[in-house]
Structure formats: C-alpha cells, structure tokens
Amino acid sequence: MKIRWLPALLILAVVAITVRLGFWQRDRAHQKEALEANITRYEHAPPAPVGAVPLPLADIEFHRVRATGRFMPENAVFLDNRPYNDQPGFYVVMPFKLAGGGYVLVNRGWLPRNTADRATIEPFATPAGDVTIEGIARADATRAFELGSGGSAPHQKIRQNLDVGAYARETGLPLQPFVIQQTSDDGDKLVRDWPAPTLGVERNYGYMLQWWGMAVAALAFGLFAARRAARKPSGA
Structure with missing residues (x-):
C-alpha cells in the first residue's frame, strides 16, 4: 500500500x-x-487583617478578611443589573478608609431598584464612624455583561461594572487590589446572600x-x- x-x-x-x-x-x-x-479551607480559617500594606490579589483572593475603618458614602457606586430572586437591583460598592491607613473597596450588599424611577436609589443605612467588617476578598465586585464600556464610564453613580485599578486612578485613592465582599451585618438592611463562587x-x-x-x-x-x-x- x-x-x-x-x-x-x-x-x-x-x-x-x-x-x-x-x-x-x-x-x-x-x-x-x-x-x-482551598476555598473551602479558607472559609474555616481565621480572617486575615487588612491594613495599609498592599496585599497581592493572588495571595488574598477568596480568603476571609477583617478590616476596621469608616465608609465613604460620598464615593459610593451602584452596580446595575444585579438581580436577586428575580428582582432587579444594585450592588452597593463603597470605599472604606482603613483605620491604620490605606483604602479598600467594599461590596456592601444588594439593594432593590426603585421600580418607578430607575435613577432613584432606595434609602439604606451607612454606619457612622469607625466600624469593623468581615468578608471575603474577591478580584472584583462581580462582573455583568456589557457592550463596550459606556455603562462603566467614570464619575457615574450607577454603572455596569467597576474595575479596582481604574477606580483608584479615578478617585486618587490608594486602594487595595481587591474588593471585600462583606458578610458581616451592620444593620444597614442590605442583602448579603452571596452566591457561591463557580469556577x-x-x-x-x-x-x-x-x-x-x-x-x-x-x-x-x-x-x-x-x-x-x-x-x-x-x-x-
């Protein structure tokens, strides 16, 4: 052949x-x-403290963390198209000024949308003064599909997505390179029923x-x- x-x-x-x-x-x-x-193991480990020293994302992602400081509501960002139980709403993301210096973004939780006016943010509470929060370190505050980047333009209160590095440049805040997905309750009435990470x-x-x-x-x-x-x- x-x-x-x-x-x-x-x-x-x-x-x-x-x-x-x-x-x-x-x-x-x-x-x-x-x-x-490892994520399962991190869930049962003591929370790592977050301070002024930058923590590399690769070393801290999915770990439990604890931070003390105060929220900066004047710089809040509301991430759109984040439904919960089939109800439209936002994730409330806010800078957190750390007591020992430095800043970190916190995804505080879910807030329902005002059905009468999409641009109106429903009232929610923000603790005054220093508080201690706990949560999970994540690379971002979750990402939703968007065409182009118009829905995530700088200096908008309501956005589709939020990049940590871009927001640090926008605000001039020396942010940690991750977002704390808050799990502790501070009486603000925000929903923190976070979905498990899917890989x-x-x-x-x-x-x-x-x-x-x-x-x-x-x-x-x-x-x-x-x-x-x-x-x-x-x-x-």
Whole structure:
C-alpha cells in the first residue's frame, strides 16, 4: 500500500494537537478543583487583617478578611443589573478608609431598584464612624455583561461594572487590589446572600471530552481513508 505522506502527516498533527488540548483542559479542571478545596479551607480559617500594606490579589483572593475603618458614602457606586430572586437591583460598592491607613473597596450588599424611577436609589443605612467588617476578598465586585464600556464610564453613580485599578486612578485613592465582599451585618438592611463562587470545572471536563472526541474522529477518518486507498486497484 502506497502511503500518501502529506494527508497522513496532517491527520497525525490534528490528532496530536487535539489530544494535547484535551490534556490542557483536564489540567485546568484539576487546578480549579484544587482551588475549590482551598476555598473551602479558607472559609474555616481565621480572617486575615487588612491594613495599609498592599496585599497581592493572588495571595488574598477568596480568603476571609477583617478590616476596621469608616465608609465613604460620598464615593459610593451602584452596580446595575444585579438581580436577586428575580428582582432587579444594585450592588452597593463603597470605599472604606482603613483605620491604620490605606483604602479598600467594599461590596456592601444588594439593594432593590426603585421600580418607578430607575435613577432613584432606595434609602439604606451607612454606619457612622469607625466600624469593623468581615468578608471575603474577591478580584472584583462581580462582573455583568456589557457592550463596550459606556455603562462603566467614570464619575457615574450607577454603572455596569467597576474595575479596582481604574477606580483608584479615578478617585486618587490608594486602594487595595481587591474588593471585600462583606458578610458581616451592620444593620444597614442590605442583602448579603452571596452566591457561591463557580469556577466552571464541569465545563473544562466537557471541553476535554470534545477535544479527545475530535482526536478519535480524525484518527478514524484517517484509517478509513487509508483503507479505501488500499482497496483501489493499482493504477486506478
């Protein structure tokens, strides 16, 4: 049987690439499973103190944290399109001036939208003076889908998303590179029924199976084509 090297090499390349991509997705799934195990462990660990010294996001994300200071309601931002139990509302995000120096953003909780006037913010309480809060360190205050960046333009009270670095430049505040997702109650009537973090492990396993399925299909096609070529009469 005469082997056609170019088609054979192409099929082998496809098989090698798709198999490698399947292993890559498997490794990503294992990494996320390890992170999920760490998140569970962090939930039962003592809260880490947040102060003036910057804490790298990679070292603090998903950890329980505690901070003492005072809220800055004049710089509050309301993140739109954050429903809760099918009811429209906002996340209330506010800078927190730390007692020992420095600042950190706090996602204080969920606030229902005024159904009569979208631009009107329902009243809520903000503690005066120094308070101690606890929460979970997160990379951001959650992200919602938006087209372009018009919904997150600077100097707007109501926005779609809020980037920590961009907000630090906008306000001139030396913010920590993360957001505290507040879990402690300070009597403000905001809802803090936070959804558990989803890392999409099942999606990675699904992609793994898809890539390996493509590898099997490519190999089967190559063997089928080679068999047909072998059955052709010589000179046909």
